[in-house]
Amino acid sequence: MHSLKKKVVLIEDSPIALEILQRMLNSSPEIDVVGTARNGEEGLEVIIKTQPDVICTDLLMENMDGLELTRRVMAENPRPILVISNYVQKTDIDNVFRLLQAGVVDVFPKPATNSPTDYEKLKAALIAKIKVLSHMKVMSKRQYKPLPDSGELTTSELGLKTNLSKLMATSRVQMIGLGGSTGSLQTIQKILNQLPSDFPLPVICVLHVGEGVLSGLVKWLSSECALRVKVAEVMEFPSPGTVYFAPEKNHLELDSQGAFIYSRTIRGEKYCPSITVTFKSVANYYGRATAGVLLSGIGNDGAAGLQTISAAGGITIAQNENIMFGMVKEAISLNAVQNLLSIEDIAPFLMGILCEKSGGF
Known part of the structure; x- marks a missing residue:
């Protein structure tokens, strides 16, 4: 009609x-x-x-x-x-x-x-x-209030007053993977902008963006967010409080020592960089110490990767918008989504999982 x-x-x-x-x-x-x-x-x-x-x-x-x-x-x-x-x-x-x-x-x-x-x-x-x-909900431009830094967190925000830098040593989760496609640029900003400057985990982002967009995106996010934002470099080790983006036209993976490596697409692969390739590599290295976040987007990239994270005992999250098609729908069909959250709730959730104690991995 x-x-x-x-x-x-x-x-x-x-x-x-x-x-x-x-x-x-x-x-x-x-x-x-x-x-x-x-x-x-x-x-x-x-x-x-x-x-x-x-x-x-x-x-x-x-x-x-x-x-x-x-x-x-x-x-x-x-x-x-x-x-x-x-x-x-x-x-x-x-x-x-x-x-x-x-x-x-x-x-x-x-x-x-x-x-x-x-x-x-x-x-x-x-x-x-x-x-x-056409399915996106947009709001007038405003800043999301970053969550508080260091030891000033309230009990309602983390469940206890503590120092974020100490949480990484005891937290179950040691790495966060974040994947998105069309329409995710503003969404990622909203999530990252809520994380404090002393957020104690590294974040790896894989986005499907047009050629030439990545440099402008990194510059923009650097100006908007408290965290350090950069394109991951070969043989660089992930550092806490840093957001690493996969480069254009290459997959981003971790080697046996946990350092970044690039790999090229093979015949038949539709996405490069691929969210699934990165999620699987991170899950392979960090196991249950991985948290994966999949945002709404076209296609099915990231769904199988989120499934791998879940199978490894990690924590999986998906955006609750546009769940009737695309990447999130595919992930749900694979039973890969443990937590379906709104954009506004994803960053607080990531802060909350810092309190989950490590049991080894």
């Missing part, structure tokens, strides 16, 4: 690009392009009139660009925004940084028409992204 279609507004100053995007989205029976605009000013009017589920906008436009549009929308009428632009590539770190800071949920390269094969791949990827983003 028409009413069940996901409503999309396209904001693009290039007539050719706009036509291509409309043709792509109109090919899906589940998407309805309810309005178009040539710049941010026109876009705001169309958004107010149509109340779309997802906004797709270019970045560089006259009479209000995509960045200012995002700021206005997230302040006045929050909804998922996907920036489709040629200026969100590897060399555009600052653009990606500012867009994420403003509240953009994802970025996507502007489609070209040179190759029919590439066109079909881009079309499928764009439609899949919009379907996921």
Whole structure:
């Protein structure tokens, strides 16, 4: 039925690009392009009139660009925004940084028409992204209050007053794995931003992001979170209070000594970096001392990895949004999810498991 279609507004100053995007989205029976605009000013009017589920906008436009549009929308009428632009590539770190800071949920390269094969791949990827983003709940930009540092935790927050640095030595959990896909960029920020600067465990993150997005993402998270954020380096050992991201186009694993190594995709693998590859490697090394967190996203990556963590005696968590499809649904079908939590509850839960005492692994 028409009413069940996901409503999309396209904001693009290039007539050719706009036509291509409309043709792509109109090919899906589940998407309805309810309005178009040539710049941010026109876009705001169309958004107010149509109340779309997802906004797709270019970045560089006259009479209000995509960045200012995002700021206005997230302040006045929050909804998922996907920036489709040629200026969100590897060399555009600052653009990606500012867009994420403003509240953009994802970025996507502007489609070209040179190759029919590439066109079909881009079309499928764009439609899949919009379907996921249409289910996202977004709020006006605000800071999540970080949980308190060191020994000032209340009994309601941890169950006892203690020093976080001492908890790592006695805590059952020694490593946290975090995996996400489309729409997870803002979600990860909300989780990490609630963890205090002296959080005593390392966190390994694997995300499915477009090429060139990772550097801007790391810069943005570094500015938003109390924890140290970086891309994991080969032969580096995980340190407490640090968030490590898998590099682009490589899997991130741990060697027999617990140091980071990169590995390349093999024939038939769909995702690189893969959440499942990392989760399995972490579970293999840390066993029951592993906690795995799987966020909502397209596909099934991470589900088998979460199952491995659970089978090893570790703790598994999944985001309770969009559980009827994608990665979390697959993980549930594998009986891999022990705890189904909201975004707001994941960080407090991670703080809470620090109190679970080690029994060896």
